[in-house]
Amino acid sequence: MAKKHILIVPGDGIGQEVTTVGKQVLDRIAEKFGHEFTYDEALIGHVAIEATGDPLPEETLVKMRASDAILFGAVGHPKYDNDPSAKVRPEQGLLKMRKELGLYANLRPIKLFDELLEASSIKPEILKGSDILFFRELTGDVYFGKRERLDDGNTAYDTMIYSKYEVERIARKAFEAARTRSKKLMSVDKANVLESSRLWREVIQKIAPEYPDVEVEHQFIDAAAMLLIKDPRRFDVVVTGNLFGDILTDEASQIAGSMGMLASASVGDSTGVYEPIHGSAHDITGKGVANPLASVLSAALLLDISFGLKAEADAIIAAVDKVLKDGFRTRDIANSETPADKILGTDAMGAELLKHL
Numbered sequence: 454m455a456k457k458h459i460l461i462v463p464g465d466g467i468g469q470e471v472t473t474v475g476k477q478v479l480d481r482i483a484e485k486f487g488h489e490f491t492y493d494e495a496l497i498g499h500v501a502i503e504a505t506g507d508p509l510p511e512e513t514l515v516k517m518r519a520s521d522a523i524l525f526g527a528v529g530h531p532k533y534d535n536d537p538s539a540k541v542r543p544e545q546g547l548l549k550m551r552k553e554l555g556l557y558a559n560l561r562p563i564k565l566f567d568e569l570l571e572a573s574s575i576k577p578e579i580l581k582g583s584d585i586l587f588f589r590e591l592t593g594d595v596y597f598g599k600r601e602r603l604d605d606g607n608t609a610y611d612t613m614i615y616s617k618y619e620v621e622r623i624a625r626k627a628f629e630a631a632r633t634r635s636k637k638l639m640s641v642d643k644a645n646v647l648e649s650s651r652l653w654r655e656v657i658q659k660i661a662p663e664y665p666d667v668e669v670e671h672q673f674i675d676a677a678a679m680l681l682i683k684d685p686r687r688f689d690v691v692v693t694g695n696l697f698g699d700i701l702t703d704e705a706s707q708i709a710g711s712m713g714m715l716a717s718a719s720v721g722d723s724t725g726v727y728e729p730i731h732g733s734a735h736d737i738t739g740k741g742v743a744n745p746l747a748s749v750l751s752a753a754l755l756l757d758i759s760f761g762l763k764a765e766a767d768a769i770i771a772a773v774d775k776v777l778k779d780g781f782r783t784r785d786i787a788n789s790e791t792p793a794d795k796i797l798g799t800d801a802m803g804a805e806l807l808k809h810l
């Protein structure tokens with residue numbers, strides 16, 4: 454019996470709708486497996502700015518540090534996207550959380566459910582059997598390097614910066630994971646141009662001999678982006694920097710058919726954060742049509758990685774598999790052949806899922 458305290462941080466847009474379902478699933482798991490989960494909630498992003506002026510209020514940070522794991526929704530609001538001059542932005546809350554909690558490793562599993570082979574715009578015969586685990590570095594790179602406006606605002610720069618220890622700690626996590634999978638690791642960089650990438654590659658090469666059972670392949674980001682569409686099955690465990698990882702994992706989401714299906718885990722020094730890789734999706738917010746499965750699968754990752762509850766996580770994944778096999782779809786993963794009565798909204802999809810838990 455596990456006794457755990459979970460913080461729900463819905464954030465903006467569809468974050469609220471999808472984490473509601475994620476929490477219902479956690480509740481059901483606790484009931485079924487005899488665990489005791491307690492919950493609290495906290496603000497981040499645009500909703501936090503509206504309430505307090507701060508995208509990551511101190512109160513939220515305190516609650517985050519005091520919890521055993523965090524189920525996270527999304528941050529962002531369209532009003533900032535077309536206003537580059539906004540000084541306070543929802544995304545700052547997300548980045549500060551990653552830094553403050555030391556969440557340097559972002560795991561993004563690209564798991565393809567067979568039922569969704571047709572939902573991708575890539576040919577099924579190219580996709581079938583793809584199974585990729587990305588390790589995106591999350592607290593370094595241009596995201597946190599020095600940036601500035603010069604020249605009366607007419608020039609700007611951002612700094613791509615990495616230190617050896619930052620590369621080494623994420624690389625070790627990726628090597629360890631490769632050991633438990635197909636023993637292949639691809640490291641992605643731009644070492645033909647960037648000094649920070651040459652350092653990256655140097656570190657990977659230096660520690661590789663400690664994992665003699667893992668075969669390492671280096672790819673440049675441009676080639677990796679091309680290969681991912683051409684031959685996704687060639688990828689297994691991938692380790693890369695913050696910016697390349699951001700871009701590559703959005704691309705990889707199309708292998709799974711929809712961003713609405715993909716979960717992620719951000720781990721490191723303290724409390725882990727589990728969130729869908731999709732964003733706040735204001736175009737569909739409040740309509741009750743968002744796909745809750747990425748949040749549900751994030752809850753599964755939370756149980757597995759932060760609490761070591763593998764059987765519980767597997768029960769969730771099996772339930773997702775079952776609802777898909779039964780033909781149920783949210784709008785984003787439906788196609789022209791999906792019968793109208795099988796296209797469910799967020800809550801109905803959650804209810805269908807709970808039937809199998």
Ligand code: IPM
Binds near residue numbers: 529544
């Ligand atoms: C992600 C998102 C964030 C990022 C944004 C919202 C700042 O795209 O988690 O992938 O770039 O890291």
Ligand code: MG
Binds near residue numbers: 699703
């Ligand atoms: Mg992204």
